[in-house]
Amino acid sequence: MATSPVYPMYPPSPGEGVLRHPHWWQLRWVRYGALITLLALSGLVILALVRRETGTEGFLVGLGLAVLPVPWLITAFRWLDRVTPFPWRNLVFAFCWGAFAAALIAIVANSFATKWIATSTADPASADTLGATVIAPIVEESAKAAAVLLVFLFRRRGFTGIVDGMVIAGITATGFAFTENILYLGTAFGTDQLTGGHGVVSVTAATFFVRIVMSPFAHPLFTTCTGIGFGLGALYGARGRARRVLIPLGGLLLAMCMHALWNGSATFGQYGFLAVYGTFMLPAFGLLTWLAIWTRQRELRTVREELPAYVLAGWLGPAEPFALGSMRARRMARDYARHHAGRPTARSVARYESSATALALLRRRGRRGLAGADFVVRERELLDELWQRREAARPALEYAARTAAPAPARTAWAPVPYGHAYVPVPGHGYGYGYAHGPGHGYGYPTAPYPSYNPYRG
Incomplete structure (x- = not known):
């Protein structure tokens, strides 16, 4: 039975552990x-x-x-x-x-x-x-x-x-x-x-x-x-x-x-x-x-330069960096999802694309030493968002990559098994809290994504 990911614990800050109710002016609806x-x-x-x-x-x-x-x-x-x-x-x-x-x-x-x-x-x-x-x-x-x-x-x-x-x-x-x-x-x-x-x-x-x-x-x-x-x-x-x-x-x-x-x-x-x-x-x-x-x-x-690191770690499919780095392929992926699975799935694919782009930009800032103190937490959140929407987004992105890419590039996208060593970023360690890909002590399955297409009738 899958469990929630186990993330590193951080030392509590002063006053932590005391339940504090927000003032009325801090409430979101206010x-x-x-x-x-x-x-x-x-x-x-x-x-x-x-x-x-x-x-x-x-x-x-x-x-x-x-x-x-x-x-x-x-x-x-x-x-x-x-x-x-x-x-x-x-x-x-x-x-x-x-x-x-x-x-x-x-x-x-x-x-x-x-x-x-x-x-x-x-x-x-x-x-x-x-x-x-x-x-x-x-x-x-x-x-x-x-x-x-x-x-x-x-x-x-x-x-x-x-x-x-x-x-x-x-x-x-x-x-x-x-x-x-x-x-x-x-x-x-x-x-x-x-x-x-x-x-x-x-x-x-x-x-x-x-x-x-x-x-x-x-x-x-x-x-x-x-x-x-x-x-x-x-x-x-x-x-x-x-x-x-x-x-x-x-x-x-x-x-x-x-x-x-x-x-x-x-x-x-x-x-x-x-x-x-x-x-x-x-x-x-x-x-x-x-x-x-x-x-x-x-x-x-x-996006095309930074996301291959997550392919090696098993978070993304081999064709996804190309598809996510092309506006034409991204549009084709959303259209494919909308045609085969409806608008909610197309919206899920769009959010997947946005989260993947944010992840690439975050990694670029991390490599350049410009990331903030919440870098590890933010990367973890983005990876979780991608993982939750992978079943809807991956078939659409793979279809878009095959359709939009030139023939030589398609043959280079061989499946990559999970567990490959993650590419480190100077100053942030390996994987910013993810030493390996999903399925290595974090409650995620170790098998590759399903080979079937969920959009098939």
Whole structure:
């Protein structure tokens, strides 16, 4: 009869062994309830403020136009996040924080600061310019960065690198831009209503072209710099505390500078906007797009390089490193599972892929000496998750590997028996608590996985 794995015991910490009940504010439902209430109240207040500025008709027009780029931006960030996907609740939080909380902070703080500057100086025009080029970038980027910081602090295990920072930052900025576009487009529509649309070009059309067609990526581009800073900070783990603080602050400062340059482009003369757009915004957007794709491919390469150690230990099948290191093969595995065993099995395969990727990235950080103090525990948890889902995931991944791989590679995937020596990582011993593969004193079976295909009818 199988027993639960026997893991090394650790010396108790001071005060351990005393049952301590959490305070009421530490309960999970209390924290979730408070967060949902905060975001809901922020949403009601910001939407009411925007509707008051634009009028009901302008609000509806702005809402209909502002929503157009949102699905495309969310899809792009979700595509980037497919290697190690965040749970949907984290992405929903990020979007709602940007659209409601950050937008509310920005509109209140910007209005207060601009009015204070206007009353302190004799030139109201300079107050507007100073507010747009200095106050707004600082306030808005700080408000958006708060979402990245919260995910970094409270969802630390899922925040492992640059891609994670870019995704959370980009979706937060997408939500912020959505609310801001409602305000600008609704106000432009109101202006057209007052003037009767007698201008050469409709103000609404011009605003739509600049904000929705030309630069829907502007806010995500700025805030992504903050996300990259937090992603680099996450790579250092528990080490380099100064760098973990200074690098995110550097990313935030860069985001503010980019935002200030973009807002100030209108003051650079008749063609200042086009000059900044062509010489700065488009190259910066291209550079960050390249960085995102390169980092995504680097994560897949890490999966292919790090997981063979677990094949030798018997935790993974021989073909799995290749299948898990290819987005095409991963998609084929999920489709295969969905077709033969239904959506629940496909979801199990997707979670298997995510856990295996997290395991590879964790091992890479361990080999480089950047892992945290919970390295052994985290690796053990990920291996247990893989073991529990192996029966659903292995046939699908083997099918995907055979279908997606070139013929010479398929012949190299001979079955590997359990019990092979584990590949050590400097500074962490053999197998981080798993001296050998499953079945060697940990309650797991020693036989290889079943050869039959559970998807066969």
